[in-house]
Amino acid sequence: MKIRKIDSANYKQIITILNDWWNGRQMTDMLPKLFFEHFQETSFIMEEKDQIIGFLVGFLSQSKKKEAYIHFVGVHPEKRNLNIGKRLYNQFFEVIQQKGYDTVRCVTSPTNKASISYHTKMGFQIEIGDREVDGVSIHTDYDGPKQDRVLFVKKLY
Amino acid sequence: MKIRKIDSANYKQIITILNDWWNGRQMTDMLPKLFFEHFQETSFIMEEKDQIIGFLVGFLSQSKKKEAYIHFVGVHPEKRNLNIGKRLYNQFFEVIQQKGYDTVRCVTSPTNKASISYHTKMGFQIEIGDREVDGVSIHTDYDGPKQDRVLFVKKLY
DSSP states (O other): OEEEEOOTTHHHHHHHHHHHHTTTOOOGGGOOTHHHHHOGGGOEEEEETTEEEEEEEEEEOSSSTTEEEEEEEEEOGGGTTSSHHHHHHHHHHHHHHHTTOOEEEEEEOTTOHHHHHHHHHTTOEEOOOSEEETTEEEBTTTTSTTOOBEEEEEEOO | OEEEEOOTTHHHHHHHHHHHHTTTOOOGGGOOTHHHHHOGGGOEEEEETTEEEEEEEEEEOSSSTTEEEEEEEEEOGGGTTSSHHHHHHHHHHHHHHHTTOOEEEEEEOTTOHHHHHHHHHTTOEEOOOSEEETTEEEBTTTTSTTOOBEEEEEEOO
């Protein structure tokens, strides 16, 4: 397994398997190609024998000082529990720290319990929202009407 | 009418009227809040009497040298033909030029004839794709399966 920076050509490979990796859920609308064109310095793929088995898409905030944002992370369903996600996050943390950034943000859906527990385990804090569901603080309508989100932040210092 | 930089609070105002401005088409999935949080320096709203009547969301490429990207532009349906779009684009061009950027890219759907003619009028060139539909060069499956796109580029020098 090896990590390398994403390039535009990886988009086609990833977008065609994306919904399958999410068990048929419609995910492709959330990942237009622009992220693969313009944020290659902070986006990574994990490869095994020339096959993509994981990826992380992130960027540097252009408004919030020293902040970076992780937009999308996926791991091949048969390759979970191999620390692939963890290695991708750590690669992102390392690269942005080298660039002088020290804060990472991301958001997830309140229904995605696996993601909430994963981010908590990775040292992300949940930002206090306007209400609580199952003990988790939620930002109602964060990404539009009926699109509640859990907000995570991790300080790297 | 006045133009100012976008801020996070504008997200709720814009996302709630977005589908209406597009005649009921489902557009909100393409505009998560992250664009309003992290790309405020290159995103603008046009206001009239404290009401938002137009907006442009763009960012600086972090991979392509001196390139910027326009992700989303909307104008209130009753405020079209008042050059609001043009003023928003020109504001974007001016700001990125001040930052030393000289190339602007954006994409649109081949079915969106108004957008194609608008960008052409604004001096954007169409990038050659893999096939032609109604005389317009198309990039098949550019944004995923069945998501063909027309690619535009404009040099500011």
